[in-house]
Amino acid sequence: IIIRKAEFITSAVSVNGYPEGPEPEIALAGRSNVGKSSLINKFINRKNLARTGNTPGKTQMINFYRINDEWGFVDLPGYGYAKVSKELKANWGKMMEEYFSRRGNLRAVIQVVDIRHIPSLEDEEMHGFLRNRGLPVLVVATKADKISKGQWGKHLSQIAKALNIPDWRMIIPYSAETGLGVPELHQALEEILAM
Ligand code: GTP
Numbered sequence: 001i002i003i004r005k006a007e008f009i010t011s012a013v014s015v016n017g018y019p020e021g022p023e024p025e026i027a028l029a030g031r032s033n034v035g036k037s038s039l040i041n042k043f044i045n046r047k048n049l050a051r052t053g054n055t056p057g058k059t060q061m062i063n064f065y066r067i068n069d070e071w072g073f074v075d076l077p078g079y080g081y082a083k084v085s086k087e088l089k090a091n092w093g094k095m096m097e098e099y100f101s102r103r104g105n106l107r108a109v110i111q112v113v114d115i116r117h118i119p120s121l122e123d124e125e126m127h128g129f130l131r132n133r134g135l136p137v138l139v140v141a142t143k144a145d146k147i148s149k150g151q152w153g154k155h156l157s158q159i160a161k162a163l164n165i166p167d168w169r170m171i172i173p174y175s176a177e178t179g180l181g182v183p184e185l186h187q188a189l190e191e192i193l194a195m
């Protein structure tokens with residue numbers, strides 16, 4: 001994929017706010033602060049199109065981006081952030097439920113996990129939820145720059161095991177710092193978007 005154009009379209013909290021258009025869409029799901037917004041920025045090679053930050057919960061709405069006027073990235077608010085209220089958690093659940101049930105042009109989900117950690121219960125639940133909906137899920141293990149290359153395989157196989165992924169080589173190791181995994185993700189999305 002050659003990125004000729006990347007633009008932020010809008011933020012929404014419910015279906016009324018979603019942008020119209022039949023373009024295929026790819027959503028990113030993952031824990032708060034795992035690096036979803038950074039992954040998008042590195043992928044499209046723009047420093048700060050998707051807002052990132054050190055404070056977990058930076059992305060609280062559903063953010064829509066359009067690439068090459070052809071397809072969309074959707075940055076979903078992160079889960080698993082302990083400090084949010086019950087009310088916020090319930091809102092998050094409703095937002096997700098609505099997005100996944102109403103967005104017919106959703107083609108696949110990139111589930112972003114931290115390569116350093118065994119997936120949390122919430123990661124497992126999200127993975128199961130997406131698979132049950134019949135959505136293709138691509139797992140990307142980010143922050144790979146934070147551990148040595150020699151450890152990637154071991155960590156990826158632990159992640160694969162926790163998520164019931166048959167082969168750890170199906171998981172893409174990634175780094176928004178070094179650009180590791182960017183070509184592999186381009187390739188994977190190209191295949192998904194061509195389907
Ligand atoms: P929410 O919007 O809160 O759900 O977070 P997010 O998943 O969008 O995470 P974000 O991209 O904002 O990144 C969180 C923090 O992790 C930031 O300080 C980033 O600089 C850092 N970060 C993200 N990706 C990487 C990576 O690949 N390597 C390293 N070293 N740091 C990263």
Ligand code: MG
Pocket residue numbers: 036037038051052058059075
């Ligand atoms: Mg974010």
